[in-house]
Amino acid sequence: MPHMPIDKAEIRTLIPHSDLMCLVDEVLLWDDRSIVCASNTHRDPANPLRRHGRLSAIHAFEYGAQAAAVHGGLRARAAGTVAPPGYLAALRNGRLHVTRLDYIQLPLRISATRLYGEGANTVYEFTVSAATIVVAEGRVTIVQRD
Numbered sequence: 001m002p003h004m005p006i007d008k009a010e011i012r013t014l015i016p017h018s019d020l021m022c023l024v025d026e027v028l029l030w031d032d033r034s035i036v037c038a039s040n041t042h043r044d045p046a047n048p049l050r051r052h053g054r055l056s057a058i059h060a061f062e063y064g065a066q067a068a069a070v071h072g073g074l075r076a077r078a079a080g081t082v083a084p085p086g087y088l089a090a091l092r093n094g095r096l097h098v099t100r101l102d103y104i105q106l107p108l109r110i111s112a113t114r115l116y117g118e119g120a121n122t123v124y125e126f127t128v129s130a131a132t133i134v135v136a137e138g139r140v141t142i143v144q145r146d
Helices: 057-078
Strands: 025-031 034-039 087-096 108-118 120-132 132-144
Touching: 025 057, 034 057, 057 087, 057 108, 057 120, 057 132, 108 132
Parallel strands: none
Antiparallel strands: 025 034, 034 108, 087 132, 108 120, 120 132
């Protein structure tokens, strides 16, 4: 059963990314296996990933990884625990379909599905899109930080 939307203030309690580095604005829906998030931070001139006023599409992979982290935090909270700290260990099958994110005027939709794993040791597949246009996709491996 999908859960209710979650705002940015609550997202910040679930992941270690703070201030402007928290790229996910809202969780639209989630269940035990997947999450759908939205973001407008790609249009923010203060986005900390911008270089020379531009936001490269390569940063779409960070959006996918953050959606996975939020999902891990939500799953842990639903189980009555806190997600252990993890880090992005690998990006596989990464594909970019645009060159920049900053010129996209629509909100980004970030969908991530947990393929397998538990806690901080997980593999997620993700897609970043704007309306019907796929911006980026890939698979991230997250491992527990010692």
